[in-house]
Amino acid sequence: MSTQKKTELEEFEPNIIGFLCNWCSYAGADLAGTSRIQYPPNVKIIKVMCSGRVNPMYIINAFQQGADGVLVSGCHPGDCHYTHGNYLARRRIATMKKLLEFLGIEPDRVRMTWVSAAEGRKYADVVREVTEDIKKLGPMTKFRREKEW
Amino acid sequence: MEQLTLPKEKLPELLGEIGSKFELIGPKEENGFLAFRKINDPKEVNLDILLSRVPPKSLIFQQTETLFTYTKGKDSKVQTPKIDESVRVIFGIRPCDARGYDIIDPVFMGKKEGDYIDPFYTKRRNRSILIGLSCNEPDTNCFCTSFDDSPANTKHVDILFTDIGDKYFVEVVTEKGEDLIKNLSKIFSKATEKEGNIRKETEKTAIEAISRKMNTEGTVEKLNKMFDHEFWIEAARSCIGCGICTYLCPTCHCFDMQDESTLKLGGRVRVWDSCMYEEYTHHASGHNPRPSRMNRVRNRVYHKFNYFPKNDGIFGCTGCGRCIDYCPVNIDIIEVIDKVKEVNV
Amino acid sequence: MVENKELIRVVEETVSRDDVKYVIGYKRGTYGFQIKPAFAYSAKDAKEFFYSPLCAKNLATYPLLEEKLPLRRGEEAEHKKIGIVVKGCDSRAIIQIIQEKGLEREDVVLIGIPCKGVIDPKKIAKRFPKQSKFVDVEENSNDEYVLEISGTSHKIPKDELLSDVCKSCEYPNPLLYDILIGEAEEEFQPEHFNRVDELEEKTIEERWEYWEKHFQNCIRCYACREACPLCYCKTCMADLLEPQWVRRSVNLSENTAWNVMRAFHLAGRCISCGECERACPVNIPLMELNKFVEKEVKEMFDYTAGLDTEEKPLLGSFRPDDPEDFIS
Structure with a gap:
C-alpha cells in the first residue's frame, strides 16, 4: 500500500496557476526562459497587469476549475509600476490565505512571491519550490467542480 | 381503503426492509434541523421534529437540475441525462408537504391534453411512493386547517401513518400504496374499530391544537380589486428581499435556466429562483417590470391567493407556516391576508 | 434600561421634525418572541414603538433599501432624513456605510440605545416553544431575563439566552448618535468569541x-x-x-x-x-x-x-x- 501510494504521489503532476504581473514577474519568467534555466512545467501562467489586479476570487475560481495550487507574483515592494498595486495585493492575499486556512484548505496551496524582472533564477527557484510543496499536498479536490463543465 | 396497524418497535424493521428493496428517503436531523435524505440505517430517521427545513419539494423539483449537456465543435452532441425510474419511497412526509406536490403538479405535468409535460418532474413524481406521517402536535405557525386540510389528511399520500400511542395506524390509500404493502412481509395487522377511533380522536386533538387561522374567504375577489392599492407599499416596507419565504415554500416553483460551460463542454441547468429577487424580472433591455419590493411582495401574495385560485381553483398555500417561521423580519402571511381584508377599496 | 415612554417621546419628536421623512424602530411581532421593524411617518405611529432585549434586528439595512424613483426633468430629489433606532453594533454599521460613502451623515438621524446585549431568537424559541402570542422579555438588575407566559413568570440567567456575538461585543454603546436614550452602559470586559x-x-x-x-x-x-x-x-x-x-x-x-x-x-x-x-x-x-x-x-x-x-x-x-x- 505504502509503495503504491508513494508512486502515486510521484506520478502526481500538480496543476498550478500563476498570476504574474506584467512588469516584473512575467519579465522574470521570461528571463528564466531566455537564460535557459530548467524548472518544472507545472505552473501555467496568466499574465495580469499588476498583482493588485488579482481578485482573490481568482484563487477560489482556480481551485473550482481544477487547480491544485495558485501562485501570485508581483514586483518587490516599492517597485510597483503603478506605485502601490502590490501593497494592496499583499493585504488581500494575506486575508484570503488566512480565510482559506480557517476553512480547512492548506495554506501552502496559495503562494505569493515578489519576483523582479532581473530575477530569472529566483523565478525558477520559486516554481520549483511551489511544485514540490504542492506535490507533497496532493491534488486539491475539496471544492473542485464535480461536473466536467 | 385498507386499515392496518404496526407496532412502533417494528418500524425500523419495516424501514430496513423497504430500504433493502427500494431507494428510501426519510427525514434526518442534520446541523440542528430536519432534512429529507437517503436513509441507509433506519436509526437515522427522526420523527420528533415536525417539518423539514427545506420542504420535500426539493426531492421532485430539484434545486439544480441538469436538462442537457453538450459538446462544442464540429461533432457536437447534445445529451439528456437519464432519470432513474425505479420505485423510490419517501417516508415521513407530512400531509401539508404532500399536498404541496398536488398543488404544483399542474404546473409541471400539465392540466389538459397538449400541455407541456416536464419529464424530470413527472418521472420523479411517478417513481415516488409517499408514506405520510400525520402531525400529532402541530407547531406554532401551522394553519393547514384553513385550507380544508387536516394534520392527518390521507388525500395526498399513498400510505398514511398515524401515531396512536404504542402503534402506528396505517391507512393504505392508493393502488401504489397497496402494491408496496403487498411487496413487504406481513408485519402489519388488521386495525380494529377501537384503534380506528383512537386515530380519529388523535386527529381531532391535533386539529384543536392548531391555534392560527387564515380567513381566506373572499380573498380572491378582494385582491382582484386592490392591485394598485398603496397598501402594498406598507406591506413590503420591512421586506429585505431575501428569498427564504419562496425557497422554503412547498408550492413555490419558479426557476431560472442557465448555460454553464467551459471551452469544450457545457450544460444547461435549471435552478430555483425567487420572485423576491430584483433580478428575477430584470429584462435584458434593462427594464424591470417589478422594480421595487412592493411589486415583488405583492406578486408573492397574488400568486398564492389570486392567480393560483383563478387558474387551478386552489390556493397556492398549504399552511405549513415555514415562511412565517423563518422570515427574518416577521412578515406574517396570515397577518398580511387579515390586513388585506381590512383595506377599504 | 430603556424606558419605552422615553423612546416613544423621542421618536415622536424626531418624526415631527420637518426634515425627517420617517423613523425606523421596533414593534411587537405576530407570535412568540418575534419583533418587527416599525416605520413611523407621523407622531401617532410612534405609539407602537418599543425596545426590549428581543430587538436583535439591525435596522441599518433599511436606509439603503430606500427606493429612489427616477426624477423627471426639472424635478429635484427630496432631501429628507431617515430616523433610525440604533444599538452599538447598528451605529457601527452606519459609521462603516458613511465611511464607504454609501450614506451621508446628513441622511440619517440616529436615535441611540445603550445596549445590554440581545437575545438569540433561536435560543429562546427552543427554550419556550409553541408561543402563538407575542411574549415580551425584560432584563432585571440581577442579569436575568424576566418573562411571563400564560400567567407564570420565568426568570432565566442572561447568559443562557444572550446572543453569542453579544458576549464578545466591545461596543455596546452607540458610537454615533444624535439623541441618546437613557444612560450609556458601563464598559464591560467582552469575552472571546x-x-x-x-x-x-x-x-x-x-x-x-x-x-x-x-x-x-x-x-x-x-x-x-x-x-x-x-x-x-x-x-x-x-x-x-x-x-x-x-x-x-x-x-x-x-x-x-x-x-x-x-x-x-x-x-x-x-x-x-x-x-x-x-x-x-x-x-x-x-x-x-x-x-x-x-x-x-x-x-x-x-x-x-x-x-x-x-x-x-x-x-x-x-x-x-x-x-x-x-x-x-
Whole structure:
C-alpha cells in the first residue's frame, strides 16, 4: 500500500496557476526562459497587469476549475509600476490565505512571491519550490467542480 | 381503503426492509434541523421534529437540475441525462408537504391534453411512493386547517401513518400504496374499530391544537380589486428581499435556466429562483417590470391567493407556516391576508 | 434600561421634525418572541414603538433599501432624513456605510440605545416553544431575563439566552448618535468569541469537514446577504452573469465559492451584529467566518471596522510595513 501510494504521489503532476504581473514577474519568467534555466512545467501562467489586479476570487475560481495550487507574483515592494498595486495585493492575499486556512484548505496551496524582472533564477527557484510543496499536498479536490463543465 | 396497524418497535424493521428493496428517503436531523435524505440505517430517521427545513419539494423539483449537456465543435452532441425510474419511497412526509406536490403538479405535468409535460418532474413524481406521517402536535405557525386540510389528511399520500400511542395506524390509500404493502412481509395487522377511533380522536386533538387561522374567504375577489392599492407599499416596507419565504415554500416553483460551460463542454441547468429577487424580472433591455419590493411582495401574495385560485381553483398555500417561521423580519402571511381584508377599496 | 415612554417621546419628536421623512424602530411581532421593524411617518405611529432585549434586528439595512424613483426633468430629489433606532453594533454599521460613502451623515438621524446585549431568537424559541402570542422579555438588575407566559413568570440567567456575538461585543454603546436614550452602559470586559478558538484548535482536515457539512446545506437564498447592512452593492458579484463569478448551480463547489466570497468581501467591514447568522435558514455559522476575519485583520493590520467615519477602507489602503512573512 505504502509503495503504491508513494508512486502515486510521484506520478502526481500538480496543476498550478500563476498570476504574474506584467512588469516584473512575467519579465522574470521570461528571463528564466531566455537564460535557459530548467524548472518544472507545472505552473501555467496568466499574465495580469499588476498583482493588485488579482481578485482573490481568482484563487477560489482556480481551485473550482481544477487547480491544485495558485501562485501570485508581483514586483518587490516599492517597485510597483503603478506605485502601490502590490501593497494592496499583499493585504488581500494575506486575508484570503488566512480565510482559506480557517476553512480547512492548506495554506501552502496559495503562494505569493515578489519576483523582479532581473530575477530569472529566483523565478525558477520559486516554481520549483511551489511544485514540490504542492506535490507533497496532493491534488486539491475539496471544492473542485464535480461536473466536467 | 385498507386499515392496518404496526407496532412502533417494528418500524425500523419495516424501514430496513423497504430500504433493502427500494431507494428510501426519510427525514434526518442534520446541523440542528430536519432534512429529507437517503436513509441507509433506519436509526437515522427522526420523527420528533415536525417539518423539514427545506420542504420535500426539493426531492421532485430539484434545486439544480441538469436538462442537457453538450459538446462544442464540429461533432457536437447534445445529451439528456437519464432519470432513474425505479420505485423510490419517501417516508415521513407530512400531509401539508404532500399536498404541496398536488398543488404544483399542474404546473409541471400539465392540466389538459397538449400541455407541456416536464419529464424530470413527472418521472420523479411517478417513481415516488409517499408514506405520510400525520402531525400529532402541530407547531406554532401551522394553519393547514384553513385550507380544508387536516394534520392527518390521507388525500395526498399513498400510505398514511398515524401515531396512536404504542402503534402506528396505517391507512393504505392508493393502488401504489397497496402494491408496496403487498411487496413487504406481513408485519402489519388488521386495525380494529377501537384503534380506528383512537386515530380519529388523535386527529381531532391535533386539529384543536392548531391555534392560527387564515380567513381566506373572499380573498380572491378582494385582491382582484386592490392591485394598485398603496397598501402594498406598507406591506413590503420591512421586506429585505431575501428569498427564504419562496425557497422554503412547498408550492413555490419558479426557476431560472442557465448555460454553464467551459471551452469544450457545457450544460444547461435549471435552478430555483425567487420572485423576491430584483433580478428575477430584470429584462435584458434593462427594464424591470417589478422594480421595487412592493411589486415583488405583492406578486408573492397574488400568486398564492389570486392567480393560483383563478387558474387551478386552489390556493397556492398549504399552511405549513415555514415562511412565517423563518422570515427574518416577521412578515406574517396570515397577518398580511387579515390586513388585506381590512383595506377599504 | 430603556424606558419605552422615553423612546416613544423621542421618536415622536424626531418624526415631527420637518426634515425627517420617517423613523425606523421596533414593534411587537405576530407570535412568540418575534419583533418587527416599525416605520413611523407621523407622531401617532410612534405609539407602537418599543425596545426590549428581543430587538436583535439591525435596522441599518433599511436606509439603503430606500427606493429612489427616477426624477423627471426639472424635478429635484427630496432631501429628507431617515430616523433610525440604533444599538452599538447598528451605529457601527452606519459609521462603516458613511465611511464607504454609501450614506451621508446628513441622511440619517440616529436615535441611540445603550445596549445590554440581545437575545438569540433561536435560543429562546427552543427554550419556550409553541408561543402563538407575542411574549415580551425584560432584563432585571440581577442579569436575568424576566418573562411571563400564560400567567407564570420565568426568570432565566442572561447568559443562557444572550446572543453569542453579544458576549464578545466591545461596543455596546452607540458610537454615533444624535439623541441618546437613557444612560450609556458601563464598559464591560467582552469575552472571546469562543467558537472561533474551538475551530482553530482543530486540524485542517477536521475544519474542512466542518465547513463542508455546512456549505453542502446552503440553499443560496442569499438571506445572509440581504440581511447584512453592509451588503449593499448595487449589483452583487453573485448576481453578475458576465463574468460569472459563482455559478447558479447549487452544489458544494459553488456554495463554498459563494460563502468565501461573502466572508472575504466583509473583511474589515463586518461589524459583528450577527444578522447573517440569524437570518440563515439552514443554520450555517456564518459569524465564525466573520469573527475569524475580524480577528485576523486586527492582528495583521491593526484595523477595526466601523469606528471612525474618516478611516480608509481596509482593502483599499495599505501601510508599507504590513506583515509579509508569508511572502518569499
